[in-house]
């Protein structure tokens with residue numbers, strides 16, 4: 586079974602991820618992992634932390650001479666900021682007078698201190714922080730390398746910032762990559778960059794923050810990943826859960842998603858055609874590549890909405906957890922907008938779910954066996 590766990594605090598020494606269920610014989614390209622990590626750090630509106638970190642991965646188990654062994658793979662990403670936090674994080678009783686006691690509405694702070702019986706919100710925010718998503722992007726990059734060996738590609742772009750559309754939806758990967766060329770944000774079309782920057786800058790000047798929408802597209806996927814036979818084997822179940830698990834993601838849609846509410850059935854589905862030279866095909870992709878919990882051979886299209894960042898420099902009302910006095914919420918170094926970064930995490934989570942489903946369907950102990958099984962299946966379903 587393909588699965589992974591991460592560990593690590595935002596200002597601790599490092600993040601780790603342990604992945605199990607990877608077949609032997611996957612050639613791991615560490616540069617590719619580092620490129621994905623760098624993409625996650627980009628985006629206009631990110632805070633000072635991203636100037637400190639330069640994420641790169643160390644692989645400490647499960648890989649020999651560049652190939653997976655079939656054993657658990659452990660990844661480490663070191664936090665450069667640890668050097669600035671070591672005393673506060675590691676020396677018991679060191680009082681800096683910076684105990685965090687004014688929980689931020691929208692963050693894990695208040696529910697976390699109640700649940701875990703802590704007197705310092707820092708005990709909560711360290712792990713609730715989206716810093717952890719760096720580890721997921723590293724895992725996602727390995728998942729993408731499994732998918733790529735079977736011809737499957739994944740990409741993403743930002744479509745909305747703060748309620749304003751900055752890029753068209755339902756783009757192909759070729760269009761997404763073409764539009765991103767020359768973009769200094771790396772995650773959004775150049776034509777939209779100016780608009781996006783203005784919106785984020787205006788929010789920053791007001792001590793505010795912004796959310797938005799991103800779209801993830803996966804192409805060249807064979808039909809039949811996922812299943813309708815149990816609720817938890819439906820691919821849309823898994824994609825929604827995986828993308829919703831990214832901090833601050835509050836809605837996920839597949840294909841036409843919430844637009845379905847306004848469409849009659851005659852305009853909601855993707856008619857099926859056949860021509861001997863093309864095989865079976867569709868002219869539309871409203872289903873976002875998934876019918877009956879299974880891929881249908883069309884691109885998989887997942888969209889997600891990110892809520893505005895909870896840490897505000899013009900803080901909202903809160904309550905001191907020690908004295909119960911009315912206060913303003915804690916302010917600390919923060920992103921103003923992180924939708925571009927979340928999109929990269931969305932790609933990673935999508936790739937992880939697709940790789941999991943691919944390994945379930947074609948699973949074997951060696952990557953070569955899997956590729957052979959994929960080819961056999963593709964021949965069998967070719968009409």
Ligand SMILES: Cc1cc2nc3c(=O)[nH]c(=O)nc-3n(C[C@H](O)[C@H](O)[C@H](O)COP(=O)(O)O)c2cc1C
Pocket residue numbers: 632691692693713714715718831832833834892894895896918919920921923926927930
């Ligand atoms: C890439 C990324 C960066 C984020 N950066 C910040 C940040 O700088 N400050 C902040 O308060 N929240 C940030 N968040 C959002 C919080 O992590 C998130 O709102 C919080 O953990 C509570 O979880 P919830 O919003 O899912 O309820 C970020 C989220 C992502 C995905």
Ligand SMILES: C=C(O[C@@H]1CC(C(=O)O)=C[C@@H](OP(=O)(O)O)[C@H]1O)C(=O)O
Pocket residue numbers: 595632633634635638713714715716719832917918919920
């Ligand atoms: C560290 C990352 O994101 C962090 C996510 C985050 C939060 O509350 O989620 C708060 C900020 O952390 P800090 O307080 O250290 O500035 C972000 O920078 C990262 O993406 O690598």
